[in-house]
Amino acid sequence: MSLRYAVLTLLDIEPGSGYDLKRRFERSISHFWSASHQQMYRELHKLHAEGLLDCTEQAQEGKPDKKIYRLTESGGSALREWVQRPAPAQKIREPFLLQLFAGHHLTRGQARDAVRRHLDEHRELLQGYLEQNERVKQSDPQLQKRFWLAHQTLLLGIETEKAWLVWGERLLEELE
Amino acid sequence: MSLRYAVLTLLDIEPGSGYDLKRRFERSISHFWSASHQQMYRELHKLHAEGLLDCTEQAQEGKPDKKIYRLTESGGSALREWVQRPAPAQKIREPFLLQLFAGHHLTRGQARDAVRRHLDEHRELLQGYLEQNERVKQSDPQLQKRFWLAHQTLLLGIETEKAWLVWGERLLEELE
DNA sequence: AGCAGCATGTAAAAGGTTACATGATTCC
DNA sequence: GGAATCATGTAACCTTTTACATGCTGCT
Secondary structure (H helix, E strand, O other), X not given: OOHHHHHHHHHHHOOEOHHHHHHHHHHHOOOOOOOOHHHHXXXXXXXXXXXXXXXXXXXXOOOOOEEEEEEOHHHHHHHHHHHOOOOOOOOOOXXXXXXXXXXXXXXXXXXXXXXXXXXXXXXXXXHHHHHHHHHHHOOOHHHHHHOHHHHHHHHHHHHHHHHHHHHHHHHHHHHO | OOXXXXXXXXXXXXXXXXXXXXXXXXXHOOOOOOOOHHHHHHHHHHHHHOOOEEEEEEOOOOOOOEEEEEEOHHHHHHHHHHHOOOOOOOOOOOHHHHHHHOHHHOOHHHHHHHHHHHXXXXXXXXXXXXXXXXXXXXXXXXXXXXXXXXXXXXXXXXXXXXXXXXXXXXXXXHHO
């Protein structure tokens, strides 16, 4: 039920197509939400059918046409109503930790490799978030003020990645 | 696809019923995995049909009968094979952060309340993890050694909750 | 010539949630 | 008398993933 609000939130900030949304998911909210392009298109159709979005087709040179979606008034009020309701708790499902939990079936070397692989992934995530953070800092101060709360989520992403790395590096040392 | 391995991992440590598993999910791996009792029963039936588990019925006094599941040999080897494969990346979906991301529709007071609610939730989680940690420390040293890697996942849970709380408390101060 | 990026979709399968259903015992 | 715990399940629904499908442009 939250995907629809993720879509509404992004379209509220700026209208766009399904393809745009997919990219914006990756660039701006990947630290707390993920969705595939199929999910986008389905959700956009549904929201359009329910009258929360409207849609205009835009021709482009050298590129295929786009369908630009934007919030209708009822879309806007659905979004504002939802932000004020308490959010359901997160459901965590982390395959890597599940594997470590079954880690007594791994040799020391295998465990080390697995931890190293995941450290690399998390280093990359952290770097991506830091770059995003720099882009935000360079942006229009007015916008920064308006989206100050939104930006706090990125800072949390950065801190949790750092905690991950500290943990992983300590674990790796103990495995060596 | 990971739920089946979560079930196999827990039954590898100790055989049990669907009901047992549900409780063990809550008590021991809730910091990185969650599942409902319906999911358990469905998965147990499937794994049993595929020959990865066998099942014996156990009568109990004053309580309903239980079906105790345990790994078969092919269950064990499926599990050992899986631990060695690289784990797929986590898919994060955190409704609360999504709401903060749309936070320009909240008044300062509403934002404060939302952050406070979530701080409370995370404080409770952290406390639960710390209690679990104490139980582990009090347990048989032989078991502690055997499940040392598994225990590392709990330590990560504790560290990420702490990072959450530091972030949330700083945010709350700035909102006040 | 081949690949990456832009842009939109369909269909089937797998995984997860919610609601309903039953029935005994123990504790307050 | 009522609620909580133990114990197992069915059915309907919703969400997510995976695979397939098309076609144009720009770069190397």
